[in-house]
Amino acid sequence: xxxxxxxxxxxxxxxxxxxxxxxxxxxxxxxxxxxxxxxxxxxxxxxxxxxxxxxxxxxxxxxxxxxxxxxxxxxxxxxxxxxxxxxxxxxxxxxxxxxxxxxxxxxxxxxxxxxxxxxxxxxxxxxxxxxxxxxxxxxxxxxxxxxxxxxxxxxxxxxxxxxxxxxxxxxxxxxxxxxxxxxxxxxxxxxxxxxxxxxxxxxxxxxxxxxxxxxxxxxxxxxxxxxxxxxxxxxxxxxxxxxxxxxxxxxxxxxxxxxxxxxxxxxxxxxxxxxxxxxxxxxxxxxxxxxxxxxxxxxxxxxxxxxxxxxxxxxxxxxxxxxxxxxxxxxxxxxxxxxxxxxxxxxxxxxxxxxxxxxxxxxxxxxxxxxxxxxxxxxxxxxxxxxxxxxxxxxxxxxxxxxxxxxxxxxxxxxxxxxxxxxxxxxxxxxxxxxx
Numbered sequence: 001x002x003x004x005x006x007x008x009x010x011x012x013x014x015x016x017x018x019x020x021x022x023x024x025x026x027x028x029x030x031x032x033x034x035x036x037x038x039x040x041x042x043x044x045x046x047x048x049x050x051x052x053x054x055x056x057x058x059x060x061x062x063x064x065x066x067x068x069x070x071x072x073x074x075x076x077x078x079x080x081x082x083x084x085x086x087x088x089x090x091x092x093x094x095x096x097x098x099x100x101x102x103x104x105x106x107x108x109x110x111x112x113x114x115x116x117x118x119x120x121x122x123x124x125x126x127x128x129x130x131x132x133x134x135x136x137x138x139x140x141x142x143x144x145x146x147x148x149x150x151x152x153x154x155x156x157x158x159x160x161x162x163x164x165x166x167x168x169x170x171x172x173x174x175x176x177x178x179x180x181x182x183x184x185x186x187x188x189x190x191x192x193x194x195x196x197x198x199x200x201x202x203x204x205x206x207x208x209x210x211x212x213x214x215x216x217x218x219x220x221x222x223x224x225x226x227x228x229x230x231x232x233x234x235x236x237x238x239x240x241x242x243x244x245x246x247x248x249x250x251x252x253x254x255x256x257x258x259x260x261x262x263x264x265x266x267x268x269x270x271x272x273x274x275x276x277x278x279x280x281x282x283x284x285x286x287x288x289x290x291x292x293x294x295x296x297x298x299x300x301x302x303x304x305x306x307x308x309x310x311x312x313x314x315x316x317x318x319x320x321x322x323x324x325x326x327x328x329x330x331x332x333x334x335x336x337x338x339x340x341x342x343x344x345x346x347x348x349x350x351x352x353x354x355x356x357x358x359x360x361x362x363x364x365x366x367x368x369x370x371x372x373x374x375x376x377x378x379x380x381x382x383x384x385x386x387x388x389x390x391x392x393x394x395x396x397x398x399x400x401x402x403x404x405x406x407x408x409x410x411x412x413x414x415x416x417x418x419x420x421x422x423x424x425x426x427x428x429x430x431x432x433x434x435x436x
Contacts, residue, residue, distance in 0.1 A: 022433045024390050024424045025067045028058050031421040034410040035085050038096075039400040045096070045124075046410060047088045048421040050074065055082020057098055058421075059124040062408070065425040071124035075102040075116045075131075083116075087144040095127070096120040097152060099144040102131070113138035115154060117176050130176035134158070139168065145195045145203075147224075150174035153203060155192040158183055167192050167207060169226050182226040192220070194245055196253055196273070202229065204273040206245065206255055209233070217257050221273045232275055234267075235259045248299050248321065261286050268321065281317075283325045288315055292341050294350070300326065302380075304342035304352055314339040314354045316380045329380040333372055333387075335359060341399045343407070348378045351407055351430050353399050356387065371396060373407065373432055388432035390424060391415040405429050 027034070027048045035047040043063040050056035056074030060067050076083040087099040098118045103111040114133030118126055133139050138159035145153050154170040167184040169192070192207035201224040209216045221229040234257045246254040246266070253269040263284050268276040281288075287308025293301045300320035306312045307330050314337045317328035331337065334357040341353040352374040360367050370387040371394055377383060391413030398410040409424040427433040 022388075022424065022426045022431070022435045023065070024422045024435055025065075026415075027060060027067070027069075027421040027423060029418060029420045031058075031412060031419070034397045034412055034421040035088060036398045037400045037408070037410060038088060038090060039408075042403055044400070045088075046423060047085060047098075048410070049085055050083070055084060057083065057085040057088075057100055059120075060423075062423065064402070065406075067423055073098065073100070073118060073120075073126060073129075075100060075129070076104070086141045089144060089146065091119070091146055092150060095122060096124075097144065097146065099141045099154060101139075101141055104133070113140055113159070115139045115141045115156060115170070117144070117152060117154065117172065119176065128176055130172065130178075132170055132178065132181075140165075140191075142191060142193055143195050145197055147171070147197070148201070151179070152176065153195055155195045155205060155207075157191040165191055167205070167220075169203075169205070169222065171226060180226055182222070184220070184228070196245070196269070198269075198273040199271040200224075200273075202273060204253070204269060219255065219267075219275060230274075234265075246293055246295065246301055248295055248301070252299075252321075254301075254321070256290060258289065264288060264290055266319070266321075279321070279324070281319060281325060283328060284315070284317070285309070287312075290315070291339060294342055294344050302342060302344075302350060304339040306338045310336075312336045312338060314352060314356075314374065316342065316350065316352060316376065318380070327380055329376070329382070331374060331382055331385075333357070333374075333385060334370070337372075340396065343399050343401045345375065345401060345430065346403060346405050349383065350376045350378075350380070351399070351401060352376065353396055353409065371432075373426070373430060375430055384431070386431050386433075388435055390422060390435055393419075401430075 031049045038045045046060040048058045050058040050072050056072050058072045059070045061070055084101040089097050091097050100116040102114050102116045116131050118129040141156040143155040151173045156168045157165045158168050159165050169182040171179045192205040194206040196204040203222050205220040207218050209218055217234040220231040255267045257265045263286050264281045265278040267278045290303045290305035292304045295301055302318050305315045307315045314331040318326040320326055336358040337356040339354045343351045345351050354372045355369045356372040358369040372387045374385040375383045394413045396409050396411040400408045407426040407430045412421050
């Protein structure tokens with residue numbers, strides 16, 4: 001009788017989908033990378049770079065593990081200079097806004113970069129589109145936020161040459177029409193990477209100035225009219241802006257700063273954007289790097305990254321403002337291991353996506369690594385880990401957790417000699433299993 005019941009349970013689980021194999025779904029052929037999920041619960045929107053010579057923005061919806069293409073936007077005029085999707089946000093009215101770098105024909109045969117801002121309805125159809133650019137300059141978009149009035153602020157850069165980048169801000173009304181434009185000169189290669197709205201209607205801009213092989217983190221406050229209020233600089237690293245911006249309880253913003261051979265700092269911002277006293281993540285090594293974070297209900301954060309050094313491990317830790325590190329875990333998988341993404345699991349634990357066994361072969365001039373999913377409990381203790389591959393040169397861009405515990409990964413890879421964007425749905429419980 002027991003054997004009969006066990007067999008019946010397994011049979012029911014298989015046909016209910018609980019033991020469904022992990023599977024990858026192709027999105028866009030020839031795409032070099034995906035962008036991100038705009039996900040809610042069991043479904044959402046996937047944004048991917050379109051393929052072909054002109055690129056563009058491809059939109060998909062998913063419900064469970066069913067993926068449907070809903071449209072695409074291509075603006076570019078120059079073959080072999082494809083449109084590059086930069087940001088995609090949901091607007092206050094339930095619709096969407098897309099920020100795309102678009103190349104047009106410049107002087108001679110050169111392509112010149114411009115900025116396209118498009119408003120889309122819920123099905124991905126374009127409502128309006130606006131273009132921003134200037135003869136003789138490349139415009140490069142980097143981030144987008146919606147204002148309280150329904151308009152938008154675009155952060156980016158104007159490029160005169162490879163060595164001269166000036167920070168750019170553009171504010172529009174709700175229809176995308178330009179209200180003002182500000183160019184903030186810098187002494188070198190300069191750009192804003194994030195825009196943060198403040199309670200007084202102004203904005204904090206988080207970016208950097210690069211000088212040869214070094215970079216300074218730059219935090220700038222501007223008014224609602226784009227006028228400079230103050231700016232602060234901190235010594236940083238060339239890749240320091242990969243650090244996540246943290247949003248805590250009540251919208252409290254924390255910025256991370258990583259300097260060479262120094263423990264990461266976390267800087268709280270006041271409601272008006274003024275920086276508070278930096279908190280040192282005491283207990284982490286000076287070589288530690290943080291790459292992703294999830295906020296918790298108690299106001300703390302779980303941070304993911306790697307310990308650094310010659311034998312780097314995946315780093316997972318909990319940090320609480322005012323109290324410091326609650327716990328930290330160093331997870332050794334295989335050689336050099338780099339934690340990339342972390343998400344909360346339905347059971348209160350965490351899913352971590354990591355690149356493991358990372359190495360470079362100088363004779364073949366190729367990198368080698370594995371994708372690894374790690375499941376932990378609520379205190380960061382490893383419950384299981386499982387490595388997998390989808391194709392050649394897998395590059396995971398984003399991760400989303402479904403209510404049933406399955407994990408959805410957005411990635412680019414090479415299959416059959418062709419590169420493309422894919423979605424990977426894991427087995428129930430988050431295990432990659434045997435990918436098909």
